[in-house]
Amino acid sequence: MLTSLWFQGVRNLQEQTLQLAPGINRLVGPNGAGKTSVLEAVHILAAGRSFRTQQLRRVLTTGTAELWVGGEVDHRGSGAHRIGVVWDGTRRSRLDGRWMEGHATVAEWLPVRVLHAGSFELLTAGPDERRRLLDWGGFHAIPGYRVAWQRWRRAHEQRNAALRHGDRCGAREFERPLVEFGGQVNEARARYVIQWSAATREAAGVFGFGERLEGLEVSLRAGWDRERTLAEALDRSRSMDEERGFAQVGPQRADLDLRLDGRPAAEASRGEQKRLVTALVGGQARMLENESGRAPVLLLDDVVSELDRPAVEGLMRGLEGSGWQILVTAVEDAIPGLEQGRSDRLFHVKHGRLSVERRNSPPV
Template structure:
């Protein structure tokens, strides 16, 4: 659980420390007030990047020279941890008072999933975001995945660097670790997706729209011909790789094959697609809890306007019974599916400042 969040230099937000509660936290305010920026700050702390832009520079407040985000998390498995991220042209990550190399050690303690307008393009867009979603799940649920992925990525980058300059002998030096760790992470992805399909179906039922996603099919496309081992696929591709200057097969080309009733999910109705993406994220949250005992933090940015009323009511009713921490934004209070004591903590957001509503 994220117990507190602090930010400075983020978008239109004034510097502030915010105490968050367990369960549902509602951030209510007009458009442009800063609600989404609060969720963005959480996402930056959790993932080392924004869900709104590829460049942290664009999340920097006008006139500011640096961006800071910090927080305190309380994990049942690991106790209290202080997380931090600073950006002044270079990203630096901090865990329990120590500067870290990379952001992975920080991200491990704050598993966050986000649903926003762009999330619903997951099924119709390119494979990069689907791979990112898959790797997030493997990173948090499968022991050793992060290290194997980092080792494969290092070999992949070094091989490609050699291929770009025509150093064929140099490129071949990195093939052994590229194949070994690439096979490891690909097998882990396949295992994860097999369990993820069941968890997604369960999440859809939890959110009240299981019957709308009947016939769900979820498989991973490895990034090469399934009939071959990765080493064999590389052998067949090596000459072409050397001519083109980059690796053409491998885990970097993996994708998700998503189907509803035997048809590609990208061809489903817009409403079905939004429900499917919601269920995929919910499925990952369920798996994280089942596999690690840790509860995720869900960031829901204006889902009231993205989903129809029935879907919002089902989603919120399902989330009320979970042990997850949720931050949800809306223009007005009275989110469908939330009522009374189950509606959680309320915050009013206005002109870049967040104010907790007094307890009733």
């Protein structure tokens, strides 16, 4: 759980420290007030990147040269930890006052899932975001996945570098670790997808639209011919790899095959697609909680306008009883599905500044 959040140099937000509630935190205000930027700051803290842009420099407040995001997380059994991210041309991450190599160690302490307008393009866009979603699940829910993924990725990148320079002998030196760890990654992904499919259907039921997704099928496309091992596929593609200068097969080309009633989910109605993406994220949250005893922080950016009213009502009712920490943005105070607009904490956002409303008292 994220107990506090501090940010500086993030878009139009004023420097501020927020104390967050363990349940539903509503961020309410007009468009352009900074609601989404708060969620973006949480995502940067959790993942080391924004969900709105691939370049952190675009997140900087106009006229500033660096951004800082920090916070404190608290997990049952492990106590509180301070985490942070700074970007001043280079991203650096901190854990309990120490600079870390990379962001993975920090990300472990704050698993976050986000639903925003771009999330609903998951089914119709290219496979990159689907792989990222899959790897997030593996990273947080499968013991040993991160190490296997990192070792495969290192061998993959080193082999590609050798191929680009025409060093065929050098490229072959990296094939053994590539096959070993790439195979481990693929096996872990395949197991995860089977569980994820079931958890997605369970989440859809909790959110009130399980009947709409009864025909859901989720499977993994490994990134090479399923009739061959990775070693066999690599052997067959080696000459093409050497000609083109990069790998043609492997976990980097994996994808999810999502179908509803036998048809590709990308061909489903827009409403069905949005429900499916929502259930996929909810399914990951349920899996993480079942595997580790903790759930991710859910960031819901203006789901009121992205989903139809029955879907919003079902989602919020399902989440209200989950016990998960949620940050949800909206233009209006009332969010369908939250009884009498109830939430554990209400923030009013105006001109990049947040004020918290105490229960039975006006905003302060």
